[in-house]
Amino acid sequence: MLNVYLVTIVCPDRTGLVSSIAGTLFELGINLGSTNFAVLGGGSEFTAVCTSESGAGKDVLKEALAALPDLQGATIQVTDFEFDTTTAPNADVTHRITIQGGDHPGLVATLTETFVEFDANIVRLNADCLTQDGSRQYLIQIAAWIPPDREHACLASISNTASSLRMQCSYSKIHAAAVA
Numbered sequence: 001m002l003n004v005y006l007v008t009i010v011c012p013d014r015t016g017l018v019s020s021i022a023g024t025l026f027e028l029g030i031n032l033g034s035t036n037f038a039v040l041g042g043g044s045e046f047t048a049v050c051t052s053e054s055g056a057g058k059d060v061l062k063e064a065l066a067a068l069p070d071l072q073g074a075t076i077q078v079t080d081f082e083f084d085t086t087t088a089p090n091a092d093v094t095h096r097i098t099i100q101g102g103d104h105p106g107l108v109a110t111l112t113e114t115f116v117e118f119d120a121n122i123v124r125l126n127a128d129c130l131t132q133d134g135s136r137q138y139l140i141q142i143a144a145w146i147p148p149d150r151e152h153a154c155l156a157s158i159s160n161t162a163s164s165l166r167m168q169c170s171y172s173k174i175h176a177a178a179v180a
Contacts, residue, residue: 011074101167118154
């Protein structure tokens, strides 16, 4: 029987953290599916859809992860994953978009509304506020699926929206063999 779990770990960021977590899951016979890791300030978050045919249950996974020295004091959750493990066609990344400039209230909301207008799907989004030369700069990186017949209009609208906010926008098309 195939068990499908969502593993979520929130802890202080440390070098080697992803390797430690992935190695432990591998040793338990766990396969990683969609996996994300992000540094969030001084903390970090690891999230993965994991499959197991080994019979390793949620409690075994949680105990093995909690025993890792790198995860002392971490918040570890292992829950049943209730969704399909295969991604929909609109989760295939067709474009990478980078927007950078001064920070504005409502910036992410304003920019992402454009995707809705064109039936585009944001597959991944990373946003960080950086300090460069004494000024706060906001960097947004988006991996998106854009319908082929709406690609040019969508990208033009995103660029125009970014420009109206005095931000720079660049994008590239991803070929079918590339991965998110």
